[in-house]
Amino acid sequence: MSGQTPVRAVWTDFGGVVTMPLAGTTRAFCERVGVEERTLRAAIGRVTASYGVSDPMAPLDTPLVTEEAWARQVERVLAEEFSVRADLGDPGGIWFDDRPANAPWLSWLRALRAEGVFVGLLSNMVPTWDARWRAMLGPRDAFDAEVLSYRVGLRKPMPEIFRHAAAVAGVPAGSCVLVDDLPANCAGAREAGWRAVHFTDTEEAIARLAAWTGVTRAAPR
Numbered sequence: 001m002s003g004q005t006p007v008r009a010v011w012t013d014f015g016g017v018v019t020m021p022l023a024g025t026t027r028a029f030c031e032r033v034g035v036e037e038r039t040l041r042a043a044i045g046r047v048t049a050s051y052g053v054s055d056p057m058a059p060l061d062t063p064l065v066t067e068e069a070w071a072r073q074v075e076r077v078l079a080e081e082f083s084v085r086a087d088l089g090d091p092g093g094i095w096f097d098d099r100p101a102n103a104p105w106l107s108w109l110r111a112l113r114a115e116g117v118f119v120g121l122l123s124n125m126v127p128t129w130d131a132r133w134r135a136m137l138g139p140r141d142a143f144d145a146e147v148l149s150y151r152v153g154l155r156k157p158m159p160e161i162f163r164h165a166a167a168v169a170g171v172p173a174g175s176c177v178l179v180d181d182l183p184a185n186c187a188g189a190r191e192a193g194w195r196a197v198h199f200t201d202t203e204e205a206i207a208r209l210a211a212w213t214g215v216t217r218a219a220p221r
Helices: 014-018 022-033 037-050 067-082 091-096 103-114 127-137 159-169 183-191 202-213
Strands: 009-012 118-123 145-148 176-180 195-198
Touching: 009 014, 009 103, 009 159, 014 022, 014 103, 014 118, 014 127, 014 176, 022 037, 022 091, 037 067, 067 091, 091 127, 103 118, 103 202, 118 159, 145 159, 159 176, 159 183, 176 183, 176 202, 183 195, 195 202
Parallel strands: 009 118, 009 176, 118 145, 176 195
Antiparallel strands: none
16 A cells, blocks of 8 residues: 555445346346347347437436336337347346345455445446345445435446545545446546456455455455
């Protein structure tokens, strides 16, 4: 940590960090609804563009549309443009079904909190997923605070959400770090004066945070 301000607030993303990698979950979702992944992505892309945004989650996690209405729109595009009849049902329910949490990562976050480091959840989250993600985590002792896009009307990588999160933690931007699986979100954090860890591996991320926070003891198992 020589020459740098110690990290006093760790903000973790949810999907792909607190959960296991998104690629496997996406494949499982497509299998369950019976639509090829490439076709589903294309249909979602059409619906996304209709809202004037490019991020597929943007219509849902601010939100610009309800999850139910969005699902029916995607089904309509699948039928009209790709000749695919599909029933997406309750997308959140299918998405979270049998989806495991990243237990070693959650254990490390709890270890950080036990050592006095502020730990928060900073996520672009769909409002109807609230009960589902909470059920995945078990005891609610992993986070000091939650900053969720649908609650604050801001989303990563907007600079405003990082300013808001730093204020919630009560520390300057230079003492905050974002751990996220999306490079664009990490870039947004750095532009806001934060540090960032592009999450690809749990042990690697733990090692980075241990160096920055000074918490060196191993995460409990």
